[in-house]
Amino acid sequence: MDAMSRPTTTNVKARTRGDVITLPAAELPTRWYNVLPDLPAPLAPPRSPATGNPVTPDELGRIFPPALIEQEMSQDRFIPIPEEVLAILAMWRPTPLVRARRLEAALGTPARIYYKHEGVSPSGSHKPNTAVPQAYFNRLHGIRRLTTETGAGQWGSALAFATRMFGMTCRVYMVRVSYDQKPYRRTFMRLFGAEVFASPSPHTASGRAILAKDPGSPGSLGIAISEAVEEAAGLPDTNYSLGSVLNHVLLHQTVIGQEAKRQLESVGETPDFIFGCHGGGSNFGGIALPFVPEVLAGAPIRAVAVEPDGCPSLTRGRFAFDYGDTAKLTPMVRMYTLGHDFMPPASHSGGLRYHGASPIVSALLEAGVIGAEAVAQGEVFRAAELFAHTEGIVPAPESAHAVAAVIRKAAELREEGREATILFSLSGHGLFDLGAYEAYLDGTLGDQGDQGEAIAAALAGLPQVRP
C-alpha cells in the first residue's frame, strides 16, 4: 500500500480541520471591554509635560478627538463599537483560534496549545483593530490627516489601510533601523497613500535635535513619537494617532480576547496560561484583559507578558511617571519604564523597542494580577523556526517572543507531567520580516548583550513628579 492511500491521511485531515476554531460573522463582538472600572486601584492621572499637573482634556484635544479622550478615561465596563467600524472589522474578523497540535507533538508536551491568529488582517497584524476605530473617530471629528510613528512598520501599515478606508491620509515617521531593514513595509504604506519618513528626520525640531547629536542614530519609537506629536500639535486639520500603550488602544484590542474566550468555550476549554508579546501592551492587553475579571475573582489563570531582554521595561524597568517620548512632548504617565532616554539596541523586533509600557499592563503587573518574562533574540528565532516547521506560519519576530515563552512553559509542563491549556496571541505574520529570518539563517543574528548600564543611566533621568 503506498503512503498516499494510508487511512491515517484522512484522519489527519479531519482532525486538522477541527483544529481551526472559527466563529460565525454574527459573533463578532459588538462592544469593547473596558478594564478601567475593574482595576484593583484607579490609574494615576497622566501629568502635563508643560505644568506637571494632571493633564486636561483641552491639552489632549490638541492631538486627539473627543471620543478617544473619553474612552481613555471612561469608567463604563462596555463601550459599543460603531456600525461603521464593525463593517470594516468584519472584513477579517472574527479571526481563527488554532490548536497547535503539531507544535505540541514536536514538544512532546501534555499541554494543549491554542493560538489566536491576528496575522490574517489586511496588514498582517492585530494593529488594524485599533487603527480602524481611531481613524473613524478622528474623521467623525473633521480630521483629514493623521501623523504617527511606526517601529517595524506594522502600525504604519495598519493606519495607512485604516485612513484609506475613511478617505483620509497619514504621515508616518518610521524608526530608521526598521526603515532600512524592511523596505517593503514602506512600499505597503505608500501603496495606501501614506507618506513615510525615516526617523529621526530633518522635518521636525525633535528630529533635527537628535540628528545634530548623532547623525547615524538608529532611531527609536520614543524619537519617532516626538516627531509625529510635534507635527500634529502644530496643524489644525491633523491629529496624532498612537498604535499601542494608551488605554483606548488596549480597549479596542479586547475584541481579540473576547473572541478567544468564546472560541475556547466552544471546545470546552478555559486557559490556564495566556501569553502575549509586549512592546507597548496592546496585543497582550487585547488577549488578556477580557480574562481579568475572572482572575480577580480567583480563577487560576496566569497571563504573562513577554518582552525582549534587550528592551526589558516590565522585568527591569521602574514603575514611575515618565514621558512617552524622547523629546518630552507627551504627557507623563505612570508605567514600567526604562527611562525616556533609553535607546534600545537595534533588533529585528522593532515593534518591541519601546522604553515604556502600557499604564494598564503596568498597574496589573504591579498588583500581581499578571506576570512578565524576558527572552533573548536567539531563543526567539529558534522558537519562530520551530513554529514555522510545525504550524506552517512564519510569525512576526515580535509574536515569536510569545512563542518562545509558550515553548518554555510547555517544556516545564512536560517535566512536571502536568496537563494545562495554553492560549497565546500570534499578533502577526512575519512575511515582511524575511530580512530578519535571512540573518537568522546566515547565523549573523546575535543576542544583544546586557543593557544594565544603559538602563541605569536612563533611569537616572526619570522626571521628578510632585505627588
Ligand SMILES: *Cc1c(COP(=O)(O)O)cnc(C)c1O
Ligand atoms: C506592534 C506589534 C507588537 C508590539 O506592540 P504591542 O502593543 O505590545 O502589541 C507585537 N506584535 C506585532 C505583530 C506588532 O505589530
